[in-house]
Amino acid sequence: MSLRIEVLSGLGDKAPAAILVEAEGRRLLLDAGGALHPGQSMAWAEGLDVDAVLISHDHIDHIGGVSALPAELPLYCTGEVAAALPSGREWRALPERGQCRIAGIPVTTGQAGHSLGGVWLHLGIGDGVFYSGDACRESLLFPFDQPPPARVALLDASYGSYDTPQAQCREAIAQRLSEPRVLPVPVSGRALEMALWLDELGVVWNLDDACRAGLEALLRLPRTLRRQGHDAAIRRLLDAARKDSPLLWLVEDRDDDPQEWPAHRLLHTGYLTPRRQRQRATGEVDWQRWNVHLRLSHMRALTRQLGVGQVIPLFTTEVREVSESLMADEPAFSEEGSDAVG
Template sequence: MSTHIHLLSGLGDKGPAAIVVETNGKRLLLDAGGALHPGESITWAGGLDVDAMLISHDHIDHIGGVAELPETIPLYCTPLVANALPKHRAWQPLPARGSLMVEGIKVTTGQAGHSLGGVWLHLDVDGGIFYSGDACFESRLFPFDTPPAAHTALLDGSYGNYDQPQENCLQAICQQLEQPLVLPVPETGRALEMALWLSEEADRRQLPFAIDPIIRDNLAALLALPSDLRRPGLDSAISALLKRQSASQPVLRLVSDRNDTPDQWPNYQLLHTGYLTPERQAQLAAGEVRWQRWNVHLRASHLVALADQLRATQVVPLFTPLTGNCLSDWQQRLGQRLCTHRSLEIHPHTAGRSTAHLTV
């Protein structure tokens, strides 16, 4: 029996993540992403029939569509990710690192290096299907676990052909720290490692610093996890930051992103470090806000390295444009392994070499 992969959303551009894997008579949904932009609706969930859903992490473009699906669908996620589910939504635990059976299919998870409670997913069917969700090799705080081999790799390509190391990003941010700044960030993602880094920089420059209470709470939640679920050597720094009071008149403020706008922070400059909505792109073009990336996704060479590590023979870069020069760049990097079709079919007797077919 063939395995079919249906990329409902997230192929060809930055958008909600929603992928159905149909195998052994079962249909599993990998992530249930919501709209990235305020006021937008999602279209992938209409009439969807699946046996279970697996959520990689709690960011809106991976979990925000759960409310659009029937509550009778079994949902699997880690306990920390469950905190972001709609109130009273039933769920079953995914291990932070380990394996379980879901609808008769072995699912293995590991740390994805991106966010608190976030995992990658590996399905043990037809040579292996690996889905990274959002992933990063460069986090100072979150580890990335080596996954099992997989014939098919569905990988976080959010950064396209961008390939600058994290150290370059830190140097660029350092040049902007001598003025009052507000940095809005996802509270379970880069917020935690940025809190550590910014507190060190603030001390070095003798600048008053503050972080949102919810970011502080999430740092405490991270510290309460088994020590192998965070990078080694940082526990004392996390503990010290948790004991430290936020300054009453800070020059640097790390805040949970609540769609902050410049008029909400009249005495500060907003510095964004991640994805910009169209509204924020307009603010950046008008000089109303600043932007400097902090790496939280796989950069291009790391995506290729992960595909190599998996020994994948078909690779789908997700959440990235796949036209024009962008497509040419992926073709050059991945060669015959590159798949850009919205539906893939894997035959058991040929798993191990490229078997992707376009389904119209």
């Protein structure tokens, strides 16, 4: 059976996710990412011809390009992710954990450990094609399900060769909370984990309405879609009285500028756009990572468990370094023609 995989966007850089998989005369688009910052290319959507699109999760670099797709194109996602679609966009249900057929191709999904309603995708083509979307094995709240074996793996390698454990990240962030801070975060994911962690720290803090709504959405999920043991703490967090003007704020990331928070200092914990990189370089903002993607040792473990013969690291500039590290006991990944398997 012929198999062709083309990374339309997301190979060699932190860029919108868009992967084309073609087999048995059917063409599936995995994710439809939007630009992470002004000026980032969306050329992947031009002249697109596919039978269906599957969305892994609701972050902008994976779902933000849906508006560029034909309205009649069948789109599959989980119910939680559907809330982030353009108003009125029709969609079809993708199981949060289970199996279905899309355009005649068997699809298996599982929890990716990254966000509300976020899933990895496994296509039953040949010896299996696995796409992680964005994934994490260190989440306090979101489980990561072990996927079936796959010969080809398209992996979230956003962190490249980085391999610092989450516990060290939390400790480093805690050391920066002694002055007035604002932590801008994506609501569907990191915000929810950091809210629980901050509450355990016992610091005086508050969260905005968007982060509060995210926690309420988390509690509405089926219990099997969140790690157990945190529900009572989340309810206490939501019910607690909080100061109107605390020294520490957890807020939805709306591309905040330092000028919007004159009494606080911004501390970013994830991807920095070029503008934010400049702000960090000039000392206007601070940065300390909180892990929400696969780090190197977890990618290694996953490739072994999948039994892959070829791995394609996505969303990283370290394509060659990561692929050679992951396939050390296998034939080296060739960057030439790295956007296709046939």
